[in-house]
Amino acid sequence: MLWAAVAAYAVAGVGALTDVISDRNPGRGVLVALLLALALHTASIAVRWQDVGHGPYTTMFEILSSNVWSLSSVFALAYWRGRALRSSAAIVMPIILMLAAWMLSSDHSAGHVPATYDTVWLWVHMFFGKIFLGGLLVAVGLAGIVLLRGGLEVPQRLPALPENAALDVLAYRFMALAFVFETLMLIVGAIWAQDAWGRYWAWDPLETWAFLTWLSLAFALHTRVSFQPSLRMRAVMILPVFVLAFLTFFGVPFISSVPHQGAV
Amino acid sequence: MSVLLARLASPKLTLAILAAIAASVLMTEARWSGATEGLAVALSLVVVNLAAATIINPAFRRQSALLVFHLSLIAIILLVASSRLCYLKGHLELAAGESFAGLLTDFEAGPWHRGQLDAAAFTNDGFAVNYDPGLLRGKTVNRVHWNDENGRAHRAVIGDNHPLVLHGYRFYTSFNKGFAPAFLWLPKSGGQTVRGTVHLPSYPMHEAQQSIEWAPPNSTTRIWTTLHIDEPLLDPQRVSHFALPSNYRLVVRAGEARYDLRPGDRVSLSDGILIFEGLSTWMGYTVFYDWTSPWLLASCLVAALSLAWHYWRKFIAPSKPKGE
Numbered sequence: 001m002l003w004a005a006v007a008a009y010a011v012a013g014v015g016a017l018t019d020v021i022s023d024r025n026p027g028r029g030v031l032v033a034l035l036l037a038l039a040l041h042t043a044s045i046a047v048r049w050q051d052v053g054h055g056p057y058t059t060m061f062e063i064l065s066s067n068v069w070s071l072s073s074v075f076a077l078a079y080w081r082g083r084a085l086r087s088s089a090a091i092v093m094p095i096i097l098m099l100a101a102w103m104l105s106s107d108h109s110a111g112h113v114p115a116t117y118d119t120v121w122l123w124v125h126m127f128f129g130k131i132f133l134g135g136l137l138v139a140v141g142l143a144g145i146v147l148l149r150g151g152l153e154v155p156q157r158l159p160a161l162p163e164n165a166a167l168d169v170l171a172y173r174f175m176a177l178a179f180v181f182e183t184l185m186l187i188v189g190a191i192w193a194q195d196a197w198g199r200y201w202a203w204d205p206l207e208t209w210a211f212l213t214w215l216s217l218a219f220a221l222h223t224r225v226s227f228q229p230s231l232r233m234r235a236v237m238i239l240p241v242f243v244l245a246f247l248t249f250f251g252v253p254f255i256s257s258v259p260h261q262g263a264v
Numbered sequence: 265m266s267v268l269l270a271r272l273a274s275p276k277l278t279l280a281i282l283a284a285i286a287a288s289v290l291m292t293e294a295r296w297s298g299a300t301e302g303l304a305v306a307l308s309l310v311v312v313n314l315a316a317a318t319i320i321n322p323a324f325r326r327q328s329a330l331l332v333f334h335l336s337l338i339a340i341i342l343l344v345a346s347s348r349l350c351y352l353k354g355h356l357e358l359a360a361g362e363s364f365a366g367l368l369t370d371f372e373a374g375p376w377h378r379g380q381l382d383a384a385a386f387t388n389d390g391f392a393v394n395y396d397p398g399l400l401r402g403k404t405v406n407r408v409h410w411n412d413e414n415g416r417a418h419r420a421v422i423g424d425n426h427p428l429v430l431h432g433y434r435f436y437t438s439f440n441k442g443f444a445p446a447f448l449w450l451p452k453s454g455g456q457t458v459r460g461t462v463h464l465p466s467y468p469m470h471e472a473q474q475s476i477e478w479a480p481p482n483s484t485t486r487i488w489t490t491l492h493i494d495e496p497l498l499d500p501q502r503v504s505h506f507a508l509p510s511n512y513r514l515v516v517r518a519g520e521a522r523y524d525l526r527p528g529d530r531v532s533l534s535d536g537i538l539i540f541e542g543l544s545t546w547m548g549y550t551v552f553y554d555w556t557s558p559w560l561l562a563s564c565l566v567a568a569l570s571l572a573w574h575y576w577r578k579f580i581a582p583s584k585p586k587g588e
Contacts, residue, residue, distance in 0.1 A: 112396050112398065112400040114400075114401070115401065115402055115403045115404060115423075115424040115425075116424055116425060118403070118424065118425065119425045173575075173579050176575040176578075176579070177575070179571065180568060180571050180572045180575060183564075183567065183568040183571060184568050186564075187561070187564045187565065187568060190561075190564075191561065194434075194552075194557065195425040195426070195427065196424070196425055197436075198353075198427070198434065198436040198550040198551075198552045199353065199552060200557065200560075203289075203292055203293070205293070208289055208292070208293050211289060212286055212289060212290070215282055215285060215286050215289075216286070218282060219279060219282045219283070219286075222275065222278055222279060222282070223279060226275035226278070226279075227275065
């Protein structure tokens, strides 16, 4: 079922790329493939949940799986609601597919659920985190299209797609959404950390890099508002924020497993 | 004055400060000396910059949500500074049946910490810990009791996400726990009989090193105590539970003499008689105090909600005037 879901994600990705390369705004076909992938993926997560007795949040496989699901869900919702941002699928879907490929190559065996995970704050923390990363992913997709067209106000490349200025405004909105939800994620994470480890903040690697991501988001939003940089620069500024967030979510767990697991 | 305020409120300065905070955080991560001081300076500059901006930047008068967000950031930084002056974080160990009397094994505290740790007395009534296969620690359940100011007795079960909160002090169970042989010490000099426990190294973390050297109160005799557990206590292959062993030997050595003790056995040493009363357990606790925590949480929530409100008005509310 998981392989079928990834195949459907791939169909959505290929469809989006084909449309954008052909200078067409992706249409309903991509959305249908994405929704099919999500349905299959949801069923796959549910079956595994029943088998192992806990949600997808302990191993790298489970974390990747839940993030592929949540990023796709956020993007599907954005894609459905906003026709102007659909071209961003050409950037977003390859990123999701890359995560899906990583997920398939990860160890599928079940992990241990630390006792500190038995709290509602885990769910709230994860929910806010997923909205944050989803918002940032849509923003980076929009920025990617702007940059693919040279970051010009009146692009020569892919002229049939929505105007760069419109994509830029949408990217700004999704950055703002990401900023609000990262703030909430950090707050709820601190509440959880206070109960689980007896301190609300300890500069462990995950906390440190999440805070650096928050700073970079604040930096990018503040620069945009206060200095009105060029369209191209506004798009470029989104990229390092996404890279930081991506490394925080999927890179830091490789170099440190101390804070977010309580098993000793 | 207004020129100075304008300079202090400069958006360019804001960017420089954000970069300085990021650099300080990275230096802290890399454990560079002076990183903490650098972060403190950068955060102080944020307060100055934001305060100046809220005074002179007209955008804050037009956008009340944005003003609330920036004032919340100032409040957060001031509260964090207060927290560092008044906090306490420490550790303690209590054997089953032992009461906390305000003494910590180690601690760190802000210079203005004026706590009443001795008022936060409670008694450890014993604990249970489950282990999943692979000796992965599961749920910790610790029973405790205490009396309030009016002498009324209270009982609670704490562990994992559930601390005991007394007089603002939050007591958390920890992974640090183990076995505690209980002894009675009768000095030959005729001094007072003392009953107490010796805490062996944490179990199962130091399963192979269940030994400790200690000296009875007011005695120069060094006693080397080793617990030999002659049964498998925690099975890495299946779910198991931390429990007192029923099949064990306690070996006590003093100088060249060696004794195998069972509960009730006594040993006559040069300056006293040592009676082994039995094996118990000890639990390691972390204690945390920070009066700013609820205010900090409130400020953070106000910051997040005002930010959401600002963007909502900016992007979604149709009838509101737009502006950066």
